[in-house]
Amino acid sequence: MKEKLRILKKLIVFIIILVCLDYLVGSILKKYYFLQQNSDDSRTTFVINDVTSDILILGSSRATYHYDTPMIEDSLKMSAYNGGRIASQVFYYYGMVQSVLKRYHPKLIVLDIIPYEFEPSSDSYERLSCLLPYYDGHPELREICELRGRFEKYKLLSKIYPYNSKLFFTLKTMFNVKQKTADESKIKGYYPVEKVFKVTKKYVTPSNEIDSLKLSYFKKILADCKQANVKLVVCVSPIFIQYASTPKSIAITKQLCELNKVPFYDYSTSKIFDDEKYYSDYHHLNRLGATLYTRMVLSHLK
Amino acid sequence: MLFNSIQFCIFFVIVLTSYYLLPHKIRWLLLLLASCYFYMAFVPVYILILGFTIVIDYFAGIYIERSIGKRRKTYLIASLVANIGVLAVFKYYNFFNSNITELLNHFGLPNHIPYLSILLPIGLSFHTFQAMSYTIEVYRGNQKAEKHFGIYALYVMFFPQLVAGPIERPQNILHQFYEKHEITYDNFSVGFKLILWGFFKKLVIADRLALYVSMIYKNPAEQSSKSLMLATAYFAIQIYCDFSGYSDIALGSARMMGFKLMTNFNRPYFSTSISTFWRRWHISLSTWFSDYLYISLGGNRVSVPRWYFNLFFVFLISGLWHGANWTFVIWGGINGIYLIIGIVLRPLTNKFKEMSIHHGVLKRLTKFFKIAFTFILISFTWIFFRANSFDQATTIIRRIFTAKGKLYFMDNYTLLLYPLIGLFILFLFEANEEMHHGKNMFFFNKSPIVRIATCSILVILILLIGVFDGGQFIYFQF
Numbered sequence: 205m206k207e208k209l210r211i212l213k214k215l216i217v218f219i220i221i222l223v224c225l226d227y228l229v230g231s232i233l234k235k236y237y238f239l240q241q242n243s244d245d246s247r248t249t250f251v252i253n254d255v256t257s258d259i260l261i262l263g264s265s266r267a268t269y270h271y272d273t274p275m276i277e278d279s280l281k282m283s284a285y286n287g288g289r290i291a292s293q294v295f296y297y298y299g300m301v302q303s304v305l306k307r308y309h310p311k312l313i314v315l316d317i318i319p320y321e322f323e324p325s326s327d328s329y330e331r332l333s334c335l336l337p338y339y340d341g342h343p344e345l346r347e348i349c350e351l352r353g354r355f356e357k358y359k360l361l362s363k364i365y366p367y368n369s370k371l372f373f374t375l376k377t378m379f380n381v382k383q384k385t386a387d388e389s390k391i392k393g394y395y396p397v398e399k400v401f402k403v404t405k406k407y408v409t410p411s412n413e414i415d416s417l418k419l420s421y422f423k424k425i426l427a428d429c430k431q432a433n434v435k436l437v438v439c440v441s442p443i444f445i446q447y448a449s450t451p452k453s454i455a456i457t458k459q460l461c462e463l464n465k466v467p468f469y470d471y472s473t474s475k476i477f478d479d480e481k482y483y484s485d486y487h488h489l490n491r492l493g494a495t496l497y498t499r500m501v502l503s504h505l506k
Numbered sequence: 507m508l509f510n511s512i513q514f515c516i517f518f519v520i521v522l523t524s525y526y527l528l529p530h531k532i533r534w535l536l537l538l539l540a541s542c543y544f545y546m547a548f549v550p551v552y553i554l555i556l557g558f559t560i561v562i563d564y565f566a567g568i569y570i571e572r573s574i575g576k577r578r579k580t581y582l583i584a585s586l587v588a589n590i591g592v593l594a595v596f597k598y599y600n601f602f603n604s605n606i607t608e609l610l611n612h613f614g615l616p617n618h619i620p621y622l623s624i625l626l627p628i629g630l631s632f633h634t635f636q637a638m639s640y641t642i643e644v645y646r647g648n649q650k651a652e653k654h655f656g657i658y659a660l661y662v663m664f665f666p667q668l669v670a671g672p673i674e675r676p677q678n679i680l681h682q683f684y685e686k687h688e689i690t691y692d693n694f695s696v697g698f699k700l701i702l703w704g705f706f707k708k709l710v711i712a713d714r715l716a717l718y719v720s721m722i723y724k725n726p727a728e729q730s731s732k733s734l735m736l737a738t739a740y741f742a743i744q745i746y747c748d749f750s751g752y753s754d755i756a757l758g759s760a761r762m763m764g765f766k767l768m769t770n771f772n773r774p775y776f777s778t779s780i781s782t783f784w785r786r787w788h789i790s791l792s793t794w795f796s797d798y799l800y801i802s803l804g805g806n807r808v809s810v811p812r813w814y815f816n817l818f819f820v821f822l823i824s825g826l827w828h829g830a831n832w833t834f835v836i837w838g839g840i841n842g843i844y845l846i847i848g849i850v851l852r853p854l855t856n857k858f859k860e861m862s863i864h865h866g867v868l869k870r871l872t873k874f875f876k877i878a879f880t881f882i883l884i885s886f887t888w889i890f891f892r893a894n895s896f897d898q899a900t901t902i903i904r905r906i907f908t909a910k911g912k913l914y915f916m917d918n919y920t921l922l923l924y925p926l927i928g929l930f931i932l933f934l935f936e937a938n939e940e941m942h943h944g945k946n947m948f949f950f951n952k953s954p955i956v957r958i959a960t961c962s963i964l965v966i967l968i969l970l971i972g973v974f975d976g977g978q979f980i981y982f983q984f
Contacts, residue, residue: 207688207689207690207691208689210691211689211691211694214691214695217958218958218961218962221958221962222962222965225962225965225966226966226969229966229970326975329975330975355512355513358512359512359974362969364966364969364970365969367970368969368970368971368972368974369920369924369970369971369973371924371970371971372919372920372923372924373920
């Protein structure tokens with residue numbers, strides 16, 4: 205009995221210390237996480253909490269690099285923000301749409317999807333970790349965060365866990381380490397790539413598999429925008445890959461957009477972009493390509 | 507059920523609590539049921555294979571003990587054939603068949619033997635070897651046959667070491683199932699610290715390093731020498747932390763229930779030679795091969811050429827034990843060659859040792875270079891272990907010596923920085939243990955503040971930089 209009590213006593217003390225430390229470290233991380241500037245995280249925070257632009261662009265890194273926001277603003281005489289995020293997928297777009305629609309209704313949302321958007325990949329769920337810091341303060345994002353696993357909400361009882369793998373970015377902010385970055389107020393989330401790609405086009409046979417959950421969240425985006433009376437345009441920007449057949453994700457998106465009367469523009473097979481001088485790698489346009497592509501998208505939006 | 511999952515944590519807390527609440531008489535039943543549940547969480551139907559070998563070996567043990575003369579050997583052979591037969595079918599059938607196909611194709615002949623569409627039962631090589639050690643020990647007269655079927659089944663299926671070892675000997679573990687384990691602070695404290703250290707090694711170091719290693723080894727033909735060298739060194743540490751992390755969790759969870767399993771790793775990367783490395787790495791397997799194969803072949807009490815053959819052969823088989831692929835066989839073969847070279851050069855190294863023994867600085871420098879050289883030699887062998895094919899391994903080796911270019915890290919410096927935190931702590935702990943004859947002065951410091959601070963920092967670091975989506979342990983596939 206004495207041993208049991210000793211174990212219990214030590215265990216309780218250890219748990220109390222851990223809870224306090226977790227709270228303390230977690231609070232510090234939270235403070236500095238939300239003070240970040242010019243990072244992927246700060247742009248996500250901006251879209252969730254602050255953006256009020258007329259036009260909002262959502263998508264992966266392909267959106268970030270491909271949509272020249274200042275050009276869109278100049279051409280349409282409306283404010284615009286590029287809310288693309290590297291390595292994000294449809295669940296993330298859905299989360300962003302939810303947060304934005306909760307606060308205001310933009311005049312237009314441009315959603316850039318990748319040609320294999322709905323193909324199954326375990327990464328898709330892991331990558332939702334970028335939304336964990338918002339779990340506490342944004343109930344609309346909880347459903348998405350919990351897609352990571354059935355025990356996610358219990359893991360999120362820890363105050364440190366949402367900031368897992370964000371230590372260095374937070375330390376950078378904490379110690380005020382500044383990097384040479386573009387002026388966010390001018391570029392509005394658009395980060396062009398200057399590199400020019402020097403290889404031939406890649407040939408790929410697309411997978412026929414579809415993650416039904418991803419598809420269901422895409423359908424939800426269509427439905428929510430429709431319900432909120434927000435104009436939605438879905439695009440597939442150019443890619444330096446030749447698919448043996450139309451990827452199933454594109455075919456389904458086209459079908460769903462037609463059904464919901466949402467404009468859909470597929471540039472993945474456009475002959476105009478069949479030149480490596482427009483690309484920085486297989487998946488991304490460089491500045492030259494992005495300028496040309498934005499001009500073409502604008503022709504549809506005007 | 508993976509150790510690094512919430513499911514396991516819940517499962518273990520329930521089993522541990524029930525274990526101490528239940529009367530001693532029926533604790534074995536709880537452990538057996540828990541072990542069945544643990545194993546069935548992977549692929550339920552494979553428990554039938556385990557059941558098959560358990561029944562065969564249980565009766566084989568009894569009959570070996572009861573018989574005399576040639577019959578004893580017959581029962582032993584029957585048991586070994588059943589165990590190796592299961593391994594052959596589930597692990598090696600398709601490998602040998604594909605080699606036969608290639609050989610026949612070489613002569614323009616077709617192979618009509620069908621391939622089997624089966625998944626390798628998880629941890630098959632581990633529990634098969636543990637089962638074999640039982641019948642061999644009964645045959646040798648070192649262990650009495652176990653009459654209690656449930657206890658014997660538990661010997662094979664005890665969940666902490668069921669799927670990735672340590673491969674136990676019956677003399678060490680069987681009697682522990684009969685002993686009444688009281689709840690003690692010492693067992694709880696040591697067990698908990700082992701589990702925590704295991705989680706740290708797996709989540710903070712192994713899975714973190716895996717992110718870089720996988721990225722580089724996915725497409726080695728496009729990587730520079732620097733990237734491939736770093737990824738190879740990282741893999742050496744990844745596999746150590748992955749496997750020894752698993753072993754620590756196994757030892758820790760068993761210890762919390764009062765069981766003492768055999769140590770599987772003893773800071774192998776502090777080894778000053780390949781032979782020392784193999785006395786410190788995967789000790790339960792190395793001693794298994796030594797006890798049951800190497801010594802049976804005559805060990806070193808034979809002619810020198812035969813001794814070299816014995817060593818080489820044992821390492822080839824050890825390679826094949828790891829996986830049905832020629833890359834594993836080559837990995838084993840290289841280790842065997844290293845050992846033989848070490849023996850050949852022993853007079854020379856001994857002479858140098860004598861020279862440096864009285865010279866403090868020279869002695870320390872020699873030790874440092876020996877450790878570094880052993881690490882490089884071992885890391886080289888891991889290339890074959892990690893590569894998907896022989897061609898990929900040779901590409902990696904060729905590019906390590908020829909490919910120019912920068913270190914690849916996708917402009918994401920955190921990919922290189924995060925692992926360094928874990929590696930620093932690993933070095934700190936292991937160097938400390940090395941200096942204090944295996945005792946960790948952080949975990950087992952006299953000051954409770956140091957002990958609590960150590961545990962707390964490890965938990966915080968796991969939450970801060972642990973990889974929670976890392977997936978299964980490398981050795982599960984064997």
